[in-house]
Amino acid sequence: AWIARLLLCGAWMTAPCLALSAETQRFTTTAHDLKTGRAVYTESYEVQVDNGRWVSGTTRYFLPNGTAIGERKFDFSSDRYLPIYTLAQLNVEYHEGITRLDAQHVDVFMIRDGHRQAASLRHVQNMVADCGSQPFVVDHLEQLEAGTTLHFTLAVPGKTDSFRLRGRKLEEVDISVHRAMRVRIELDSLLRLILPPLE
Numbered sequence: 001a002w003i004a005r006l007l008l009c010g011a012w013m014t015a016p017c018l019a020l021s022a023e024t025q026r027f028t029t030t031a032h033d034l035k036t037g038r039a040v041y042t043e044s045y046e047v048q049v050d051n052g053r054w055v056s057g058t059t060r061y062f063l064p065n066g067t068a069i070g071e072r073k074f075d076f077s078s079d080r081y082l083p084i085y086t087l088a089q090l091n092v093e094y095h096e097g098i099t100r101l102d103a104q105h106v107d108v109f110m111i112r113d114g115h116r117q118a119a120s121l122r123h124v125q126n127m128v129a130d131c132g133s134q135p136f137v138v139d140h141l142e143q144l145e146a147g148t149t150l151h152f153t154l155a156v157p158g159k160t161d162s163f164r165l166r167g168r169k170l171e172e173v174d175i176s177v178h179r180a181m182r183v184r185i186e187l188d189s190l191l192r193l194i195l196p197p198l199e
Helices: 002-011 130-139 141-145
Strands: 023-032 039-050 053-062 068-075 084-089 094-101 105-112 115-122 150-156 161-175 178-187
Touching (some): 053 130, 068 130, 084 130, 115 161, 130 141, 141 178
Antiparallel strands (some): 023 039, 053 068, 150 161, 161 178
């Protein structure tokens, strides 16, 4: 579920990275069920962009009926792939985020039903979290398109842990009028034999 949420939270969008100078961009995207076409939820972004890169922003999440269900604030000033961020779900008591990072550590937390858990994870190369996966994919898109397998580590504050993953292109497809790439994401360990991949 946490991998699916990573991919649904705007991780694979490239269009918002087109600015040439500092500016605020606002856009909305809707997650749809690929089998039924039914809208699942909508994300409303307000993003500060500098030279084509996200600097900071806020994402608000809404059900199709307009009910607000969450808000995320993020800041990329410390790391392109690891934003300092907080995510608050409004329909349940749940919060998570990254509070601090340096060259060696990434401090994460999760609060559910009043219980707080926190951890200091080891900061490793090609580590991503939350919407930091979006610039990671953009930076490695040509490698994915060429068939290279990407290896990365996903920090998951909701589990106060991190997981090694790998992703590779399966095929190019058409979704409506858009060209797209089907990618398989799976654990980069023998646990992938037990846990199913995400495509």
